[in-house]
Amino acid sequence: MARSTIAKTIWTAAGVAGALALVAAAGAGLVMARVALTVITPVRKRPQNQSIRGVDLDAGTVTLKDTPDAAVPGRYGLWFDDETGYAKISGVLEKADGLVTRTVERVVFGELHPTGRARISGYYYLEPEELGLPVKSIMIETELGEAPAWHFPPGDGDGADDGRWVIQVHGWGASRQEGLRAVRAFHEQGYTVLLASYRNDGDAPESADRRYGLGGTEWRDIDSAIRYAAGNGARTIVLMGWSMGGAVVLQTITRSTSSGLIHGIILDSPVIDWIDTLEYQARLLRLPEPITQGALRLIESTWSGPITGLGAPIDLASMNFVARAADLSLPTLILHSDDDGFVPSTASRALAEARSDIVTLVPFANALHTKLWNYDEERWKTAIADWLAANVH
Structure with missing residues (x-):
């Protein structure tokens, strides 16, 4: 292969590598921005991560997929159907075969039925008059x-x-x-x-x-x-x-x-x-350390306002x-x-x-x-x- 061809090949490979590096960096930047925005953007709707597998209102029970929230003892709120329904649930009656059966104290509104669109909440009371x-x-x-x-x-x-x-x-x-x-x-x-x-x-x-x-x-x-x-x-x-x-x-x-x-x-x-908390959450999500640290820097930096939408940086270290x-x-x-x-x-x-x-x-x-x-x-x-x-x- 001629020297000029070799040089051209090398420079082409270098260009491709550089382009890939830029693409990777841009992708990482987008992930950092998304992580930062998740932390600082107010939440209006919580994830519906609970599955209702069975309902027996005559017996006063609801059967849920076995998750930490579904299995922990106590009394809770159960939101369902994209939060158009709400019930109060309490004691764990049975836990077997990947399912948890609990007592239904009261269906406050909505029609309780099997659905994958549900979540368990620590909110037990919804109105002060209760x-x-x-x-x-x-x-x-x-x-x-x-x-x-x-x-x-x-x-x-x-x-x-x-x-x-x-x-x-x-x-x-x-x-x-x-x-x-x-x-x-x-x-x-x-x-x-x-x-x-x-x-x-x-x-x-x-x-x-x-x-x-x-x-x-x-x-x-x-x-x-x-x-x-x-x-x-x-x-x-x-x-x-x-x-x-x-x-x-x-x-x-x-x-x-x-x-x-x-x-x-x-x-x-x-x-x-806050840094301890956010790093912990990032580990749970298995985010790479550079992504986590980059997101924290975005939250703390004076220049990142156009990315985060923050009116002023947040001094996480002071917290x-x-x-x-x-x-x-x-x-x-x-x-x-x-x-x-x-x-x-x-x-x-x-x-x-x-x-x-x-x-x-x-x-x-x-x-x-x-x-x-x-x-x-x-x-x-x-x-x-x-x-x-x-x-x-």
Whole structure:
């Protein structure tokens, strides 16, 4: 082969290799962008990943494909038919041959039937009136506009109030309904309970970028809820955060000018360290490490706004409250299950170890993510009641 032909062949091969490298890089970039967007884009519809295999309403049972969610004991909500139907389910009656049979307590709406379009939810109550407690629907003025909330006064609602409040903060892809199951635990201890909404959750006003700040922006709306509580007689406030709501609470107590009113925090299945959480989720999805790190950089970078849609970068490192353990001073109760499957309990355990002087950790083993109340309501409520009695005065 002539030298010119060899050179041409080499340069052609190099060109093809370079083109392939560019294509691969572009593909990787698209995957990174998609991962980043999944993290910061508010969720309006949850995956229908449960299969209903059989229904016997005469016997009051439903049979599901055996999955961790389907098999865990306790009481739950069962959404079906793309969330046009909802039932309340409880105890596991039988588990065999890849199937789980559970009790149907009540079909709230829709016609329960075999379908692959279903999901199990920790939401057990959908409306505040289901609790049979006095409740008011109110609006909280935030910097973006009015955000709806549910206000449960203490006792029988006759106006008696000793100034002890709990403000609940829901998690990623959730709404204030998430906290309805917890209201009685605080009501029984004499607390006023406020279930707040925050930007981009489908209830509160949207931000300009319509993106989650992972706690870095949402805390401002909880700060507004604190001001509402203060204006309505609150003298002692406990903040409770579920999942990402834990990250919101941690941002609130370290950034709010009203933090003097906060006397303690309760965190259920919390995000204590976003990088730890996101890397864990990436491993579950078997994402290559470069893709994971690239997605994190997109979320954190000032130049990536046109890709992510974020109005401002998110400083994930500053949201690591294991590293920032010294910045915390309030009595803290953490409830977390080691089989969480969404937010690992590693950071919760690390924070409890680093700040054993202020942090009480109540570990669960088989309760999954934010389903600790559902799994063992009595233990969950007792842990909260004991901690409140010992730490908040």
